[in-house]
Amino acid sequence: MFYTVKEVAKELQISLSMVYALIAKGELICHEFGSCKRVCEQDLLDFLSANRKETPRPPRAKGRHF
Known part of the structure; x- marks a missing residue:
């Protein structure tokens, strides 16, 4: 299954530009088909x-709490 950049942005609740930035930095792997970018489901999960x-x-308090 492949997701569009728009679908990834919606799924992660982030902007399109943030998704493009993650792709440009190599943090999110995508496949390019001509001018279209698609993100594989497994790559998104990874x-x-x-x-x-x-x-x-936070550390547990010692003693009793009233």
Whole structure:
């Protein structure tokens, strides 16, 4: 399955220019068919996995909380 740049932007809730910037920097892989750019579903999933950041949990308080 392939996504257009517009579909990727909508899926990630970012601007078209941001998607084009990610492609230009080589962070998001795309395939070019003439002047059309398409992003493979697996490449999008790989990009999401590579850019996943987990928020660290605050340390648990010792003792009782009332």
